[in-house]
Amino acid sequence: MNDAAPQNHDITRRDVLWTAGAAGAGIGIGGLGTGSASAAEQATARPQEAPAPKRQGRTMIGVPFQRRSTVRVGLIGLGNRGGSMIDLYLAVPGVRVVALCDPVKAKAESAAAKVIAAGQPAPAVYVNGDHDYEQLLRRGDIDFVHIATPWDSHFDITKAALLNGVHAGVECPASMRMDQLWELVDLSERTRRHCMQLENCCYGKNEMRVLRMAHAGKFGELLHGAGAYIHDLRGLMFDPKYYEGPWRRLWHTRLRGDLYPTHGFGPVANYMDVNRGDRVVSIVSVGTPALGLAEYREAHMPAGDPSFKESYIESDRTISLVQTAKGRVIRLEHDVSTPHPYSRINSLGGTKGVFEDYPERIYLEPDQHDDNWGDFSKYTDWDHWLWKEHANPPGGHGGMDYMLVFRTMQCMRLGLVPDFDVYDAATWSAPVPLSHLSLKAKGAPQQIPDFTRGDWHRSRPGVDSEKPSEA
Numbered sequence: 001m002n003d004a005a006p007q008n009h010d011i012t013r014r015d016v017l018w019t020a021g022a023a024g025a026g027i028g029i030g031g032l033g034t035g036s037a038s039a040a041e042q043a044t045a046r047p048q049e050a051p052a053p054k055r056q057g058r059t060m061i062g063v064p065f066q067r068r069s070t071v072r073v074g075l076i077g078l079g080n081r082g083g084s085m086i087d088l089y090l091a092v093p094g095v096r097v098v099a100l101c102d103p104v105k106a107k108a109e110s111a112a113a114k115v116i117a118a119g120q121p122a123p124a125v126y127v128n129g130d131h132d133y134e135q136l137l138r139r140g141d142i143d144f145v146h147i148a149t150p151w152d153s154h155f156d157i158t159k160a161a162l163l164n165g166v167h168a169g170v171e172c173p174a175s176m177r178m179d180q181l182w183e184l185v186d187l188s189e190r191t192r193r194h195c196m197q198l199e200n201c202c203y204g205k206n207e208m209r210v211l212r213m214a215h216a217g218k219f220g221e222l223l224h225g226a227g228a229y230i231h232d233l234r235g236l237m238f239d240p241k242y243y244e245g246p247w248r249r250l251w252h253t254r255l256r257g258d259l260y261p262t263h264g265f266g267p268v269a270n271y272m273d274v275n276r277g278d279r280v281v282s283i284v285s286v287g288t289p290a291l292g293l294a295e296y297r298e299a300h301m302p303a304g305d306p307s308f309k310e311s312y313i314e315s316d317r318t319i320s321l322v323q324t325a326k327g328r329v330i331r332l333e334h335d336v337s338t339p340h341p342y343s344r345i346n347s348l349g350g351t352k353g354v355f356e357d358y359p360e361r362i363y364l365e366p367d368q369h370d371d372n373w374g375d376f377s378k379y380t381d382w383d384h385w386l387w388k389e390h391a392n393p394p395g396g397h398g399g400m401d402y403m404l405v406f407r408t409m410q411c412m413r414l415g416l417v418p419d420f421d422v423y424d425a426a427t428w429s430a431p432v433p434l435s436h437l438s439l440k441a442k443g444a445p446q447q448i449p450d451f452t453r454g455d456w457h458r459s460r461p462g463v464d465s466e467k468p469s470e471a
């Protein structure tokens, strides 16, 4: 890692190529596989010192949803993620699933069958190719859309949702490119529709307990935290049936950097009130060689498999250090290509102690002393009201997926301000392009833009919400 500005780094002019006109108009750089620039060029299409573009609308901070008795939901992308999240929308009261879209007809039809089995009217189904989502979004009867498609298409579909007046919830990351993250901020402000990063890990039981303890001062003054996506995906990425095509593996041929930062970053950003009193200002990243996928392929794939044509450039482990305006440090890690038990690290430290997850343990003065970790299960009094009310939530990932859906739908039904907004989506996704740029610059720091354009000073609620007086 390098403190000083790089002397002989290899950022090319194309890495930083960007003009305000091109990004503002959304031209010159394609989505959904359009355009000719490489992913690496596109990821860094804004110079790191570029000032924030001029605001085109009013802030979306503190803007409540319009109240409604029933939330009408559409889902776009019904693979592993969309095909399981639909169960949770069907389990939450006051929600109707009205339309579904996936070019793979069998997936859309099987999701439609679930809607009917849940006793709701048959949903409209859109299966005619990669752009049929446009028809779904033009229907005029969708309040919220859940976008669970491969990463390349997140931006175009989210943009279309906002332009059609539909609140957008997009899977992680919101986009892989800096110019698109800014465009999402501008679009949300212009269209007055929320654009939410559907970051389920912010609703994890441990994450919410730590969040409440942090805000109550149990950790003292906050100093450092860490989050990660360490998940051995080698088997799934080489499984021809798991994903719809090899899109996820192919990102390892396209970009070096933290490809999936939001699961680790979102919760720690919440602990530290990022965009709510503090802000993240810079990131430095380093990466290991990329060896894991090629080694796995050699051992497990039959000779002649098309994957043998692929060259993996993504570091097996990327480690980034993010600094906040208040001087705190957040460590982010990404590794999906080596053997390792699943971990999001999820740690937080301050002047009064520290929490570390995987496995969960705590060391807080005056409760613990003599270097012996304490039992985190003794701190259940600090559980978030959502976890006190829903002790055994249905669905995957230990129940946090349900909490995300329940709370988002609750905010829409009751006309509340969402727990996070487009500024959080852009901030949590920004390490994708910026870690790439830092890696190329041999660890040189990159500025993280202030997507709030100065409003980060304002203290305001987020995931640490008050329980609404009505259900």
Ligand SMILES: NC(=O)c1ccc[n+]([C@@H]2O[C@H](COP(=O)([O-])OP(=O)(O)OC[C@H]3O[C@@H](n4cnc5c(N)ncnc54)[C@H](O)[C@@H]3O)[C@@H](O)[C@H]2O)c1
Pocket (backbone or CB within 6 Å): 076, 077, 078, 079, 080, 081, 082, 101, 102, 103, 104, 107, 129, 130, 131, 132, 133, 148, 149, 150, 151, 153, 171, 172, 173, 198, 199, 200, 242, 243, 244, 245, 397
């Ligand atoms: N938050 C989480 O815990 C979590 C977990 C898994 C996946 N994800 C995210 O969900 C997204 C999807 O991942 P997945 O594992 O389900 O992948 P997948 O390949 O299983 O599913 C993607 C689906 O999108 C469909 N699709 C592709 N292009 C489309 C288009 N233009 N319009 C409509 N549908 C389209 C595909 O046919 C496929 O069914 C990714 O962004 C991933 O990062 C999030």
